[in-house]
Amino acid sequence: MSVSVDFVVLLGVLAPLVGALVVLVADVIWPRQQRLPYVLAFVSLLVAVWAPYQALAQGRGDTTSTLCLPSQPTAVCLYSVSSASALLQVVAILGAFLALLLAWPSEEHTPADRTSVMVMLVLAATGGAVGVAGAHDIASWIIALEIATVPIIVLVALPGTKAALSGAVQLLTTSLISVGLLALAAAMWFVATGSLLISADTVLRSAASGPTRALLTLSVVLFLAGIGFKLSLAPFHAWTPTAYAGAPLPIATFLSGVSKVAALAALIVIIQALSSLGAAGVAAVAVLSVLSMTLGNLVALRQNDVVRLLAWSTIAQAGWIALPLVSPSSAATRAAVVYLSAYVVATVLAFSVVVAVVARYGQVRSGAAAQIPGAGIADLSGGLASGRMIGSYSGLLRRSAFLGGGLALALTSLAGIPPGLLGLVAKVGALRPVLAEGWWVLAVLVAVNVVLGVAVYFRWFRVLLADDPAGFTPGPERAHPSVALAVAIGSALLLVLSVMPAWLTNLLG
């Protein structure tokens, strides 16, 4: 039995993984380089984006497949990329690119001996995320999902601070549970379907008889729980705020972007296969989705650390991402992918601005911090002065139209009101499948969450417009060029896609 392999299609997975190896080898030959690993990483990401780009450019609704087994009556492919998964892959690669831009070493910060390890792990996780979107058999699907997850645990732990370690431990624990659930689910799947393939045919065959159908349903519920951990859907969300707050900011950015892509890709692969089974796992999706939204928004309302706020906002947004999947239609899948893309662009942009502000405040930390009015003693150590408290953003729009405008755009997009039209269009798209399926109660609960979300993001947005706190003006904001580039890319993307959302949605046909 021969397997046909098309390496160009696999480039999206292979390039980051090979890139990760090259980074390590380069580190052996030229140790302690600061910039070289980044350059290698950017090159490998550029190569990687070629494959999904081709899949998107080639045609709408077509799938590109490889690793096909010719022996079957109809060729079965273990790796195939539809336009939706190709877009997910592009978003993952873009997210990794922006996160690396944020991590780009500015003279004194990064300890050089860890740079190559960090870059290598980011590349590996990106390769995993890209792989998940294309995998169509359970084995490689789980392996890719874990390749996307495990490096992140190390990335969170890398700084070695207490906060980082506790974040990493929590992430590790939940990942272990998640792996266990997924492995169990995979085993049940295999027993129920007699095949490792994730496809509608195998599902249909096993759904025909009672006992295997029950087993398959249980397997789906376990899959959902396992993926729920990765997507930080409530009640599997608990690791998110700790990990975000403990991790270095570029890693938190990566976590909020790329690892969500991997999780959604995993969810879509399963849901797509289940479209023939009907509404078995759908009710569970509905419950998880509205629970995460509500919980995420309510807790985010109380956060003063912007990283924690973004972490809880991620939990809420994860609910939105999963929301359209209550309908098994392909339109719903597209809506989820569009929502995820809008979310990743906006969140990564928000994080980029946070990185810029934190860097700026880091330089004025001594001296000026003591003069901030209203700052409690607890704040002084690492609060306002670190640029991570909401208060640090006071008057940002006046100090810098670039950073303030970018953040304003990101926040309004996450809230789903103009001028962040991309977020609004994404929310409309996400709600449509819900109403098309006749989930009234769900729609009303979601409507309540629209209001809550606006309240969450406007708490931050309001501060941007406020006056500078008297006696504490760090002067005009000026970010490191690489961070500024990340902000510029994010703002430009968000702005262009807000004016022409069709450019994004048309990619999916």
Add this chain to the structure above:
Amino acid sequence: MALSLLLVPPLIGGVLLLLVLRGTPARLCGAVAALAAALSLVGAVLVSTGRPRIDTAWVPSLGLRWSFAVDGIAIPLILLTAALTLLVVLHSRGVEPPGGTPATFYGAILLTSFGALATFTVRDAIGFYIAFELVLVPMWVLIGRFGDEHAPAAVRTDAANRFLLFTVTGSAFLLVGLILLVTLTGTSNLDQLAAAAGSSLSHGQQVLLAVLLVAGMAIKVPLWPVHTWLPPAHSTAPTAGSVLLAAILLKMGTYGLVRVAIPVVPDGFATIAPYLAVLAVVGIIWAGLACLVERDLKRLVAYSSVAHMGFVVLGLSSGTQTGMQAALFGNIAHGVVSGLLFMVVGRLKSQWHTADLESVPRALRELSPRYGFALVVGFAAALGLPGLIGFWGEVLSVYSAWTAAASRPSGLFQVCAVVAAIGMALAAGYSLRVLRQVWAGEAASTEGSAADPARDVSGVEWAVVAAMVAAIVLGGLLPAPVLATTGDDVARLLTASSTAGGMP
């Protein structure tokens, strides 16, 4: 082309002011804003004669279209919005806006105007929602950032947030309603939806849709008991913000009822119309009573807005052509009258540093006769004096409730008509109370009073005020042009819904 001239200048002007012209002096910003508003007004005049239409795809996968058109129902509102934007910009001339840069101030005004104009011209259900939301952030900035400098920051923030959250709550209902509508009917084209008049929907679906859509609009209108965001928003907003809020933003709610709710789900609307009428008259009485005891002049005008919008909603819910006409006319009348009142009251408040009726200087007729005259005309129109613009909308609205459509419970509507008439008497009561306190009264000796001697209005500002006074008188003497503009389209709308909806 004319539509672009209407919509593009405020958008470009607003964005330009916010992004490029930050930090330029107030005079230049005001000139840029005035130019944009003037171009937009030219566009408004052109679209009301040419009635053009734009329709291209925008987001095909969602069926979202870039669809704009103009008809008789929208024309008076478009003209009102464009004209008032220009007047507001001119009226703000020479005033350094407190709390922020002039560029942000004028930019927010222009963007609010853009959102309103887009709402009045858009013909796509989802596009309507987007346009409806466009005004949120700029208006929120106007209230929270440029609000009354006498109010503490916490009060301003609270007012701005209340405005934002109430409106967003309404919008969330509206969003669910509109998406449901589009999903059930398969089109988001408002003209097609109005032509079909809900014939493809069951009665239950129509009622559900009507409840969702009307709930969304009712907060914006605002209808009692969800009006509580309006008085704080008005009393803290700067004069320009108050004028835009009262004259334009509230109209978006009633316009939405006329455009999106009534013709699209006529059966459903007929079912909930009695409840709506009751809420409207409760609001009329409630606001009238509040006005009788309210001491803050700006809040008083705000409450009177609630009463006036109650008349508009009463007219809409009557289901007759007279009622619709009365509502559309009442919209315009309230826009002009409340615009004038907020301009005068806002300026007086900033001169007196107080708007408390008990402590303001008396005898405005002697201190500043022109302001006094404008105030008299404004409140006379607000109480519905015949010969002024406020009269037609309210009288016709009460009349339409008395002779409500056959599908409405006539007894209930006649009771509503009587109660609304009592509300008109209340309006006379509070209007005369204000005039007695402020305009008449004995001039107290200015010695010992903390208030500045009031300066009278002059120059451009006087021209702005005079133009609005003229509009009030002209609209009162010659209501026919406005009624004729809206008449045909209202009639068409009602016949479409009665033939397709199977109503008599």
